[in-house]
Amino acid sequence: MADAPSPARGGRPGWTPPLGTNQRIRNRAIWAVAFFMSSVLPAFVGMGIPDIQGEGVTVAMPIAFALWFFGALFALAAGLTTLRYWEGLPAQTRLLGALPLLTVSLFLSAALIGALVV
Numbered sequence: 015m016a017d018a019p020s021p022a023r024g025g026r027p028g029w030t031p032p033l034g035t036n037q038r039i040r041n042r043a044i045w046a047v048a049f050f051m052s053s054v055l056p057a058f059v060g061m062g063i064p065d066i067q068g069e070g071v072t073v074a075m076p077i078a079f080a081l082w083f084f085g086a087l088f089a090l091a092a093g094l095t096t097l098r099y100w101e102g103l104p105a106q107t108r109l110l111g112a113l114p115l116l117t118v119s120l121f122l123s124a125a126l127i128g129a130l131v132v
Contacts, residue, residue, distance in 0.1 A: 032099075053081035095111065
């Protein structure tokens, strides 16, 4: 009884997320990681292609940005759903749902700090 949430402590007694929420969070988080990882190779290719003709036309960087954008959408969907049902989710699902968005936030923060320092 000591571990049960009480209304006095701000918890909801007997409350659980809707059926299938864990699976939706897992699917969105996995898709976010897949899109983020698939954007790495086009980004390296786009940065490595020299501008021989002076036109500056490469398709690798727009593909990388598009894949990263879709990954960010899935990470937002997983993160917001995780935050909405935080109390009723198992610890593993909480971590899996929040991790893609936290990772992207960390890398963007590091990139901004690196760009300001250099």
